[in-house]
Amino acid sequence: MAKSSEQSHPMHDPTVKRLMQRMEPHIAQSFTVEQQMALARVVGLRGGRVHSVDLRATVKFPFLPYSFYLVFLAGRNKRPLTAKEKAIAAASLFLIATLTVMILSLLGLVVIYLLKSLLGIDLFEGFSLGLYDWFKSL
Numbered sequence: 001m002a003k004s005s006e007q008s009h010p011m012h013d014p015t016v017k018r019l020m021q022r023m024e025p026h027i028a029q030s031f032t033v034e035q036q037m038a039l040a041r042v043v044g045l046r047g048g049r050v051h052s053v054d055l056r057a058t059v060k061f062p063f064l065p066y067s068f069y070l071v072f073l074a075g076r077n078k079r080p081l082t083a084k085e086k087a088i089a090a091a092s093l094f095l096i097a098t099l100t101v102m103i104l105s106l107l108g109l110v111v112i113y114l115l116k117s118l119l120g121i122d123l124f125e126g127f128s129l130g131l132y133d134w135f136k137s138l
Helices: 003-008 014-022 033-047 084-117 129-138
Strands: 054-060 066-072
Touching: 014 033, 084 129
Parallel strands: none
Antiparallel strands: 054 066
């Protein structure tokens, strides 16, 4: 049980550690464990998020006195959506559903046409799209 309380100690949190290191030592040492735990909770709200994709890079250009950092984060959005975001999500879902139905319908028509041609059924005498001949040549 002593191990679990040691692991839950706020100084094991890297964000709290860095925060305390940035303070003057006499101020950092004046925090009680309870105050450090409160800091860990508050800092953890912002800094402790885990993302599915977390790519970070620092780029230093020669002849420039400073560097740039690049961050690409992706993951499930846990925030409540605004009305505008909900409208965009609904429109996107409608567009994706419509495109899916159209593509599947087109694929179904191609399969039906190939089956018709395989069975030798001619709907229009002397007319062919050439799809069956192309499919046979594969």
